[in-house]
Amino acid sequence: MTPTPTPAIELDHVTCRFLSPDGRATIALQDFSMTVNRGEFVAVVGPTGCGKSTTLSLITGLLKPTVGQVRIMGQPVTEIDPRIGFVFQNDAVFPWRNVLDNAAAGPMFRGMPKAQAHEKARDWLRRVGLAGFEKHYPHQLSGGMRKRVALAQTFINQPEILLMDEPFSALDMQTRTLMQDELLQLWSASGGSVVFVTHDLEEAVALADKVLVLSARPATVRAVYEIDLPRPRIMSQVRYEPRFIEYSRQIWEELKEEVHI
Ligand SMILES: Nc1ncnc2c1ncn2[C@@H]1O[C@H](COP(=O)(O)OP(=O)(O)OP(=O)(O)O)[C@@H](O)[C@H]1O
Numbered sequence: 498m499t500p501t502p503t504p505a506i507e508l509d510h511v512t513c514r515f516l517s518p519d520g521r522a523t524i525a526l527q528d529f530s531m532t533v534n535r536g537e538f539v540a541v542v543g544p545t546g547c548g549k550s551t552t553l554s555l556i557t558g559l560l561k562p563t564v565g566q567v568r569i570m571g572q573p574v575t576e577i578d579p580r581i582g583f584v585f586q587n588d589a590v591f592p593w594r595n596v597l598d599n600a601a602a603g604p605m606f607r608g609m610p611k612a613q614a615h616e617k618a619r620d621w622l623r624r625v626g627l628a629g630f631e632k633h634y635p636h637q638l639s640g641g642m643r644k645r646v647a648l649a650q651t652f653i654n655q656p657e658i659l660l661m662d663e664p665f666s667a668l669d670m671q672t673r674t675l676m677q678d679e680l681l682q683l684w685s686a687s688g689g690s691v692v693f694v695t696h697d698l699e700e701a702v703a704l705a706d707k708v709l710v711l712s713a714r715p716a717t718v719r720a721v722y723e724i725d726l727p728r729p730r731i732m733s734q735v736r737y738e739p740r741f742i743e744y745s746r747q748i749w750e751e752l753k754e755e756v757h758i
Pocket residue numbers: 515516517523524525543544545546547548549550551552714
């Protein structure tokens with residue numbers, strides 16, 4: 498029998514406290530535990546300011562827990578882990594580099610020869626629908642296209658873990674739907690694990706295998722919903738499934754109480 502692999506991410510009874518310069522303490526997370534399995538897509542929803550981004554910073558190793566432990570692939574986090582990729586709300590593209598050089602940034606940074614990195618980048622740009630835009634600069638692209646560059650720039654590194662903090666919240670509804678489909682395709686081909694923070698609980702239900710509902714600050718995991726909707730999912734269709742509507746209703750009932758706290 499093959500042994501079950503350790504989870505991709507574990508937060509084990511984590512408390513995270515910030516101290517302001519005048520000595521006041523803010524407890525962002527308290528006795529917070531979560532598990533993300535290999536290849537799993539987990540969405541995190543919760544009231545504003547509860548500690549969602551803090552959770553991601555702990556996983557990256559940018560923040561250390563005050564109490565408890567964070568583990569990646571079974572090992573305690575000690576430094577920023579190269580197996581982790583990020584996509585945030587603000588595009589992390591370099592404005593002074595063209596699309597090809599943006600997409601090739603990771604491999605080149607790690608020492609891959611330029612011609613080989615460019616070849617790889619061309620392939621990823623094609624996968625995200627940007628073939629023909631290699632020589633464009635970010636300011637010449639729409640918001641959705643810049644997001645595609647950010648996805649190519651991240652997936653080219655083949656991260657085993659992908660952390661996303663409201664990556665599509667600045668996009669209009671149609672572009673957002675396209676990007677969600679794009680993400681699901683890239684993720685399903687990658688085999689990686691995703692933690693996706695969002696304010697939009699319908700986005701969470703449509704994308705994820707598991708939705709974590711956090712409490713108001715200090716955040717704890719209030720509920721975990723397993724989203725048993727078939728894959729592959731098409732964003733414009735999944736929203737009309739009766740079970741999707743039922744999950745969204747249940748999660749909103751749970752979240753509503755925390756939002757009002
Ligand atoms: N470096 C820091 N120093 C002090 N307080 C911090 C720091 N980072 C976060 N906080 C506080 O911790 C709490 C949680 O912040 P966090 O950004 O994780 O919340 P969030 O749920 O991601 O917020 P939002 O929904 O607005 O994106 C907030 O009260 C915030 O002000």
